[in-house]
Amino acid sequence: MSAAPNLLPFADPGAGYRALKSEIDAALARALESGWYILGKEGEAFEREFAEWVGLPRAVGCANGTDALMLILRGMGIGEGSTVVTVSHTAVATVAAIEMTGATPLLLDIDPDTYTMDPDELRAVLEDPPPGLPPIRAVIPVHIYGQAVDLTPMLAACRDAGVALIEDCAQCHGARLDGQMLGTLGDAAAFSLYPTKNLGALGDGGILATRDAELADRIAAIRQYGWKRRYISDLVGVNSRLDEVQAAVLRVKLKHLDRQNARRREIAAAYDAALAGTGLTPPARRPGAEHVYHLYVLRHAERDALMARLKEQGIGTGIHYPVPVHEQPAYARRVALGPAGCAETAKAAREVFSLPMYPEISDEEVGRVCAALRGL
Numbered sequence: 001m002s003a004a005p006n007l008l009p010f011a012d013p014g015a016g017y018r019a020l021k022s023e024i025d026a027a028l029a030r031a032l033e034s035g036w037y038i039l040g041k042e043g044e045a046f047e048r049e050f051a052e053w054v055g056l057p058r059a060v061g062c063a064n065g066t067d068a069l070m071l072i073l074r075g076m077g078i079g080e081g082s083t084v085v086t087v088s089h090t091a092v093a094t095v096a097a098i099e100m101t102g103a104t105p106l107l108l109d110i111d112p113d114t115y116t117m118d119p120d121e122l123r124a125v126l127e128d129p130p131p132g133l134p135p136i137r138a139v140i141p142v143h144i145y146g147q148a149v150d151l152t153p154m155l156a157a158c159r160d161a162g163v164a165l166i167e168d169c170a171q172c173h174g175a176r177l178d179g180q181m182l183g184t185l186g187d188a189a190a191f192s193l194y195p196t197k198n199l200g201a202l203g204d205g206g207i208l209a210t211r212d213a214e215l216a217d218r219i220a221a222i223r224q225y226g227w228k229r230r231y232i233s234d235l236v237g238v239n240s241r242l243d244e245v246q247a248a249v250l251r252v253k254l255k256h257l258d259r260q261n262a263r264r265r266e267i268a269a270a271y272d273a274a275l276a277g278t279g280l281t282p283p284a285r286r287p288g289a290e291h292v293y294h295l296y297v298l299r300h301a302e303r304d305a306l307m308a309r310l311k312e313q314g315i316g317t318g319i320h321y322p323v324p325v326h327e328q329p330a331y332a333r334r335v336a337l338g339p340a341g342c343a344e345t346a347k348a349a350r351e352v353f354s355l356p357m358y359p360e361i362s363d364e365e366v367g368r369v370c371a372a373l374r375g376l
């Protein structure tokens, strides 16, 4: 993740640490000196503070965002003998989490403008499931790049079909839809706290949130061997805990998240303006959606050439994601796709690229990116 000299990287978690160094160092010292490193006061405080910030009664920390999804599914009793619907245009983690429970993933295509699950295709598969699959029990839409999926019709389709809706919020901490915080609209939400995410630890971490207190209690047991009482496994569980050191760091970072998301929006607005008159179109914004720009993603048929020209000018770029899940060697020809296939997903994977986006980019660096964009 470290950059070559003079190349502005597309993400820079080290800059995120340096910007808050004295506060983070104090939190680290507090956690280290406490002598208690797993599931203690820092973790409890972070869960409370995160739940309050997102606007839900309960949040449960865990080892990473993949586990957050897996724990929600297991807490809902979803596993072998169930199908879970999601998209192929996502981090492979979303699909890995489904398979970790023993459930069968069913991958739908995306809308080519917003890169998110097509709600009409979702309703169609819920009303008329593809043959040969176990019953559909849950849907995991992915709020990709920091912007809401078209959630309202999806919630209605899930309610009508009697299936759970779990929000994959790994890329959208703090984003809203019609004024409501993402993560509060479905039955439960999973957040990754990977270092480059909008809220990132200095290592791995994850947290899930829900208004269902019984579900939260069950998951809190499952994440630690199924214990409700120490050493007694009432449920079959796993080990997926958020440690005290990461929780202490995350408590610091959470206090700065809203300001940092505002800075990401400022950078995005500058990029938007620089693109006027070029052959590139700024990312599509969904009406009513407040974007938090985990990534600022452009698309172009000549992507590789554009990325090379930006690199010559010291601008790093990324691709999220170069190979869709259904074309990955471990999943290809094995994983179930919706009746329409995944043509838009495959096309997007060949054309998308991401510009530098993190709150610590300086105004001067934003200016450099904008000048390079204007010259494309």
Ligand SMILES: *Cc1c(COP(=O)(O)O)cnc(C)c1O
Binding pocket: 064, 065, 066, 067, 090, 091, 093, 094, 142, 168, 170, 171, 192, 193, 194, 205, 206
């Ligand atoms: C990062 C990410 C995850 C997984 O998070 P980890 O903390 O890396 O396990 C899941 N879904 C999406 C969309 C992600 O971007």
